Amino acid sequence: MDVRHIAKLSNLELTEDELREMEEHFNAIMEYFKKLSSVDTERVEPTFYVIKHQTPMREDRVEKGLEREDVLGIAPHTEGGYIRVPRIR
Amino acid sequence: MELFELPAWKLGKMMESGEVTAVEVVESVLSRIEEREEILHCYNEVYGEEALQEAEEIDKRRKGGEKLPPFAGIPVAVKDNICVKGKDITCSSKILKGFISPYDATVIRKIKSQKMIIIGRTNMDEFAMGSSTENSAYGVTRNPLDTSKVPGGSSGGSAAAVASGEAIVALGSDTGGSIRQPAAFCGVVGFKPTYGLVSRYGLIAFASSLDQIGPITKDVRDAAAMLEIIAGKDNYDSTSLPVKVPHYSTMLEDDISEIRVGIMEEYNAEGVSEEVIEGIEEVIDIFRTMRVNVKSVSFPHMEYALPCYYIIAPAEASSNLARYDGVQYGISEETVEDIRELYRKVRTSGFGKEVKRRIMMGTYVLSSGYYDAFYLKAQKVRTLIRHDFERAFKDVDVIIGPTSPTVAFGIGERTADPISMYLSDIFTIPANLAGISAISIPLFKDGNLPVGIHIVGKALGEIDILKVSYKLEQELKERGLYHGI
Amino acid sequence: MGYETVIGLEVHCQLLTDSKLFCGCSTDYIGKEPNTNVCPVCLGLPGSLPVLNKKALEFALKAAIALNCEILPYSHFYRKNYFYPDLPKAYQITQYDIPVGRHGWIELPYSHKRIGITRIHLEEDAGKLVHPTKTGRIEHATYSLVDYNRAGVPLIEIVSEPDFSSPSEAREYLMELRSIVQHLGISDGNMELGSMRCDANVSVHREGEGLGVKVELKNMNSFKALERALNYEVERQIKLIKSGGRVEQETRHWSEPEKKTISLRGKEEAQDYRYFPEPDLLPIYVDEEILESIKSDMPELPANRRKRFVSMGIGEKEASIMVIEKSIGDYFEEAVKYFGDAKSIANWILGDFLGELNRAGLEIQDSRVKPHQLGRLLTLIKDGTISGKIAKKVFSIMFDTGDDPDEIVKREGLVQIVDRSEIEKVVEEVLSANPDAVESYRKGKANIFNFLVGQVMKATKGKANPNVVRDILQKKI
Ligand SMILES: [Mg+2]
Numbered sequence A: 001m002d003v004r005h006i007a008k009l010s011n012l013e014l015t016e017d018e019l020r021e022m023e024e025h026f027n028a029i030m031e032y033f034k035k036l037s038s039v040d041t042e043r044v045e046p047t048f049y050v051i052k053h054q055t056p057m058r059e060d061r062v063e064k065g066l067e068r069e070d071v072l073g074i075a076p077h078t079e080g081g082y083i084r085v086p087r088i089r
Numbered sequence B: 001m002e003l004f005e006l007p008a009w010k011l012g013k014m015m016e017s018g019e020v021t022a023v024e025v026v027e028s029v030l031s032r033i034e035e036r037e038e039i040l041h042c043y044n045e046v047y048g049e050e051a052l053q054e055a056e057e058i059d060k061r062r063k064g065g066e067k068l069p070p071f072a073g074i075p076v077a078v079k080d081n082i083c084v085k086g087k088d089i090t091c092s093s094k095i096l097k098g099f100i101s102p103y104d105a106t107v108i109r110k111i112k113s114q115k116m117i118i119i120g121r122t123n124m125d126e127f128a129m130g131s132s133t134e135n136s137a138y139g140v141t142r143n144p145l146d147t148s149k150v151p152g153g154s155s156g157g158s159a160a161a162v163a164s165g166e167a168i169v170a171l172g173s174d175t176g177g178s179i180r181q182p183a184a185f186c187g188v189v190g191f192k193p194t195y196g197l198v199s200r201y202g203l204i205a206f207a208s209s210l211d212q213i214g215p216i217t218k219d220v221r222d223a224a225a226m227l228e229i230i231a232g233k234d235n236y237d238s239t240s241l242p243v244k245v246p247h248y249s250t251m252l253e254d255d256i257s258e259i260r261v262g263i264m265e266e267y268n269a270e271g272v273s274e275e276v277i278e279g280i281e282e283v284i285d286i287f288r289t290m291r292v293n294v295k296s297v298s299f300p301h302m303e304y305a306l307p308c309y310y311i312i313a314p315a316e317a318s319s320n321l322a323r324y325d326g327v328q329y330g331i332s333e334e335t336v337e338d339i340r341e342l343y344r345k346v347r348t349s350g351f352g353k354e355v356k357r358r359i360m361m362g363t364y365v366l367s368s369g370y371y372d373a374f375y376l377k378a379q380k381v382r383t384l385i386r387h388d389f390e391r392a393f394k395d396v397d398v399i400i401g402p403t404s405p406t407v408a409f410g411i412g413e414r415t416a417d418p419i420s421m422y423l424s425d426i427f428t429i430p431a432n433l434a435g436i437s438a439i440s441i442p443l444f445k446d447g448n449l450p451v452g453i454h455i456v457g458k459a460l461g462e463i464d465i466l467k468v469s470y471k472l473e474q475e476l477k478e479r480g481l482y483h484g485i
Numbered sequence C: 001m002g003y004e005t006v007i008g009l010e011v012h013c014q015l016l017t018d019s020k021l022f023c024g025c026s027t028d029y030i031g032k033e034p035n036t037n038v039c040p041v042c043l044g045l046p047g048s049l050p051v052l053n054k055k056a057l058e059f060a061l062k063a064a065i066a067l068n069c070e071i072l073p074y075s076h077f078y079r080k081n082y083f084y085p086d087l088p089k090a091y092q093i094t095q096y097d098i099p100v101g102r103h104g105w106i107e108l109p110y111s112h113k114r115i116g117i118t119r120i121h122l123e124e125d126a127g128k129l130v131h132p133t134k135t136g137r138i139e140h141a142t143y144s145l146v147d148y149n150r151a152g153v154p155l156i157e158i159v160s161e162p163d164f165s166s167p168s169e170a171r172e173y174l175m176e177l178r179s180i181v182q183h184l185g186i187s188d189g190n191m192e193l194g195s196m197r198c199d200a201n202v203s204v205h206r207e208g209e210g211l212g213v214k215v216e217l218k219n220m221n222s223f224k225a226l227e228r229a230l231n232y233e234v235e236r237q238i239k240l241i242k243s244g245g246r247v248e249q250e251t252r253h254w255s256e257p258e259k260k261t262i263s264l265r266g267k268e269e270a271q272d273y274r275y276f277p278e279p280d281l282l283p284i285y286v287d288e289e290i291l292e293s294i295k296s297d298m299p300e301l302p303a304n305r306r307k308r309f310v311s312m313g314i315g316e317k318e319a320s321i322m323v324i325e326k327s328i329g330d331y332f333e334e335a336v337k338y339f340g341d342a343k344s345i346a347n348w349i350l351g352d353f354l355g356e357l358n359r360a361g362l363e364i365q366d367s368r369v370k371p372h373q374l375g376r377l378l379t380l381i382k383d384g385t386i387s388g389k390i391a392k393k394v395f396s397i398m399f400d401t402g403d404d405p406d407e408i409v410k411r412e413g414l415v416q417i418v419d420r421s422e423i424e425k426v427v428e429e430v431l432s433a434n435p436d437a438v439e440s441y442r443k444g445k446a447n448i449f450n451f452l453v454g455q456v457m458k459a460t461k462g463k464a465n466p467n468v469v470r471d472i473l474q475k476k477i
């Protein structure tokens, strides 16, 4: 497993030491997870939802949202009503 | 007895009869906070001034002859992952520093409508990831019963606050045991409702398919009353169950002879401490003397619950926590080259070690090529665990076992070994995976640290476990195995 | 040796619901102040949860039925995880393994080719980014601005099979698709405003050889742009192969000002979306009852409408043009109520009317000329009150003012002269003023006749009935 790749996908920056430690932990955990592979799950459906009924639905009605001050007030960087972000590439 | 030692139902009655005022109750709790908080650190923030003002308002209205809800004026501590409008909320993480919630969680709206008084936000493991409240960016919380021990986690601040009298009741959240295990460690009652009974709207998500909000209280009666207040269908949570909430607190004293009690066979497995095994055996004995038929039930897939949980919960968490990136709220960085660097810097400095570990674990088990082997496999094993319960619930109505394999452990004792830490939730996790209800009530013996007695019920089996645990609580009192505070 | 082109399209349409897909914010975000059309849910604030908009699901099902899809009785949402500043939760709630519908098809109106629909699913839109530079291009900006007003607007994504063998087929498909969603009333299909967006996958290969490398094209904001971009890209790939190069698998943006596709290098690290079922929503069950109620509520679709228009006496091509934009078809049908000759109505709409609309940059429904007025104008021609030629002039005034044709004819004195004696007088004047012309006509120059008719028309400012003029001239000459 490539810990570096996972860190990148997670947008986390790890030092060499941290990477090593993480890898050790991962290996230990994976070893532990291997328990699962011994379980026979042939013909077993996954439990993605413990609630069995259909997702409830809203009527298509407009409700009042937040005031702009509440949105921009918690943002670190704003400009002209927008939220400002650094260069995107 | 001091006011802060009393349960909410008693204080509520006293306030209603005019025996005490809300201001007196709040002052009692605030003075206890004054006295103990420096050592215990239950709270990330206490709203002392506001609480007093609200108490004055309540007293004024009561004096004016207004009939207020039974828990009006009761100070409630709220875990720092439940949104309160206009208040900071951090999940004990650095990354959310400075974030003020612009809205109320549904449970907060309900608590406010009962005129309960939010006394503060409690410390927790960062993003509820932990079992000791040591993973907090704002310092550890200590166990009020023995300050060298952890209070458990992740709702350690809430449990410690109730146990110490720094709050009368508290709200916690439970993803794999985070209400029940700290309740067990601190010697209070912790309730994890059926998945979907209490709205998650406004609870900052850790693992969406497992998270539930629940009460931490001084006794079972308070747990029942709090559950009544916070439960119920919510149109803002799609996973909220469309059920009418029963009046739990009026049913507590009902006869339990019809309820079939099971004992989880695996309670004395390897790694379960002597005192915990003794505690469970004490309980079995109590039921026998009550002439309640106790049956042993087995859980063949029990040993897979932990690895299953440590795949599913981090997977969901890795996605839920991806939004913390320094753009819309929380901490940010001033000088960065581009957006990727912003993401990396903010997340790297903002998240603690355990959170990073779980984000990476979750990212890994969902990543291309591993999804089937880990995530999908775990969700299938989850089905088998559910089936274990379904099978057991054909024979019994509630299942009794330990809440945690040990009593509260020492601060720093397990931080170096994550797996040993994970093991402390081994008995609580299955109920989250199956989405069913469970409670922990404490058993005190010979001045030792309490043992948590775990009672698991069916989905929407709240009434059964509340009745059984109420009866058990009464019996423990009789036998001198109980003390409030 | 020849080359073959393989194109597939992915089309996103914003649904015309009042509120967003998972919250109660309005979908009416265009022209709104930034970040004023948002709530905790569409901002992805911590603790917020999605709740599905019932109408959005109904609209998606409508589309799936119209596109002849298999409707799945069970479907659910997934999270597509990736970091981007316009995506508040860092995941998009979308569908994955089980969409609302799959395995459908549509038939193209001109070529009658059948195009496969791989799938159609529901998902949420992202916010909007503004890049404050002269070019507005992301790569030239030193920073960007985010507006979340659009975040959470419901979309359907319609993925076609790679069944197009030319850019013009792709365009034909896209136009038909737009017409379908317009007729269903589920999307306005406006590419310029972004309520309909299209990405394309393009590859070319030598005849008889295996498929080439797929390039993804983005940022085509009109039908013309789509066709241009595809043509450019096909040419580019063929040239590349011919010169011995290799087509890279990549995403390219169409640049309208530069009229070329541009590679977005650097961004292309392998994506891993880590799809997994959205735990904050429960599954969707589509039972027969829901399906039946939606089916019973289906409006007429373009294919049928075209047939019906043809049966009203209109050419196939004309019918197609009138159906391709629903509002034109609607206008046509309304006008026919006031003037029964469908063919004349169609000719007017497709002729002068569309010409004026193009010049004015207007949509037909925004025109000042209302269907009953067009009907009335044609009635005036038919009953001989005005000539066809005068009618054009009247129409032009109607288009500018919105006045009734009767009023214009009266005001401008445009009523046709049918009185024979009045016309006879003018004819005599013309004949005596042009003795040379009369002379040469009599000597056999037949086409001089038309010149004389023209002179009479001119003298009457076009108001004389040309048939009467001809008749009188014939007799007098
Ligand atoms: Mg899409």
Ligand SMILES: [Zn+2]
Pocket (backbone or CB within 6 Å): A065, C020, C023, C024, C025, C037, C038, C039, C040, C041, C042, C043, C152
């Ligand atoms: Zn919204």
